[in-house]
Amino acid sequence: MYNLILEKTAYTPDQLSGTDLPQIALAGRSNVGKSSLINTLGGRKKLAKISSTPGKTRSVNFFRVKPGNFFLVDLPGYGYARCSKKEREKWGQLIQRFLEDNTLLKAVVLLLDSRLEPQAMDLELSQYVKSIDIDLIPVLTKADKCKQKQLSNISNTWINILGL
Ligand SMILES: Nc1nc2c(ncn2[C@@H]2O[C@H](COP(=O)(O)OP(=O)(O)OP(=O)(O)O)[C@@H](O)[C@H]2O)c(=O)[nH]1
Numbered sequence: 001m002y003n004l005i006l007e008k009t010a011y012t013p014d015q016l017s018g019t020d021l022p023q024i025a026l027a028g029r030s031n032v033g034k035s036s037l038i039n040t041l042g043g044r045k046k047l048a049k050i051s052s053t054p055g056k057t058r059s060v061n062f063f064r065v066k067p068g069n070f071f072l073v074d075l076p077g078y079g080y081a082r083c084s085k086k087e088r089e090k091w092g093q094l095i096q097r098f099l100e101d102n103t104l105l106k107a108v109v110l111l112l113d114s115r116l117e118p119q120a121m122d123l124e125l126s127q128y129v130k131s132i133d134i135d136l137i138p139v140l141t142k143a144d145k146c147k148q149k150q151l152s153n154i155s156n157t158w159i160n161i162l163g164l
């Protein structure tokens, strides 16, 4: 169990600066389980807001982790079709600005729904993270909703795609 404290929330790109510790970000489609993972790691149900409706997290949330003294960063999800185009663009820009030229960012944990075939935006993000030379750590979520066979198939698919 880790001690996680929400230390900073950024709604706009200009609010992203001002942190001075190494960061590991949690990225992935809306509803894949990023905020749930934060809550599980922190051992508290309401550290990060979660919802069965996609699009819950709308800001970049910096959780300071102890021991270790680094940030786990909960990102807004992408690929949520039911919100306005303008809003999607706003999140896209926020995520992009967070990822680019971020020397404190040490790794991106990419959460992937084990029930879904690889999605275009997951592939795009994984390629982008590799292109900027940041470690990518894939994590399959919702494994409890999958048969063992399906889980090993999707796991192998991602191993091949990501060249692990
Ligand atoms: N069955 C199952 N449900 C999960 C798992 N992880 C998350 N969930 C559920 O999936 C829903 C979405 O979880 P969130 O943690 O809010 O997802 P998110 O990736 O933060 O979503 P956004 O904030 O919209 O980007 C919630 O109803 C969770 O309870 C899992 O491993 N298994």
Ligand SMILES: [Mg+2]
Pocket: 034, 035, 036, 049, 050, 056, 057, 074, 075, 076, 077
């Ligand atoms: Mg969330």
